[in-house]
Amino acid sequence: MGIWGRHRGVRGLAIVTKGWQQWRSINRPRPMAYRVPHPRRPEIAHHSRRQTFVARMAGVALIWVLVGIMAVVADRSAPPGHLPWKPLRIGDPVGIATRLKAARTGEDPEACRAALSAGGVEFKPAPEQVNGVCSVHDAVYLGFGIAALNPANTPLTCKEALAFTVWERQVVQPAAFGTLGQGVIAIPNFGSYACRQVIGSPDQKMSEHATANAIDVAGFTLADGTTISVANDWNDPGPKGRFLHEVRDGSCEVFLTTLSPDYNAEHHDHLHLDMGGWPMCA
């Protein structure tokens, strides 16, 4: 057989095969359940639903693999303050996950106290108090390790104390050294526990002060004795005012709620810092 003969043979086989396939397609019901027609060219049966399902699963798996790779890279290279799965440490600079981690760690009395101790902060338990819906429970007095609270006998829930400590170390002191060239040695405050509602609240909501989960910071005393007060220096265009605004902005990255003179007239003389409710920064 010559070359033409072989070609004719191949061509003939192809015709027979195609005819057989057409005959089968006519006589056998098409498995429509697994066909997804092309939107504009219905003659193309390019995807079965089963294939689509497998492709979707493969896509989901691929996304998770990529997420895992990104998490490993972040775990090894990003600052711990940005990583919610890393434990809160008072010595770590504030990151996008600090507020979440402070709230989470603060909910666990044991973990909260362990974090304070690991950060070199002394504390002692504050007496329990109950007054109707108000209470001081699981609270501490902060001692050496951060700038002194003035007055010192200010009970704080451990969660609030933990956030306060992170804030003092990672927000207040860096802002003071950066803006004023010296550190803060004392933090005058208007107290923490007060059995009362939110001042000016239309729905009579209880304040976080009612559970010692908030503190009102009146100002700061610097190492050279200089006093910076929220009441007098908030609108100062110089370093004192810049320092107070920097502290307020940093507070919002640590506490769940930060209220400053920018919020309303009731806060003209203090920063309200608490660890309850929905995040709020003003």
Ligand SMILES: [Zn+2]
């Ligand atoms: Zn307050």
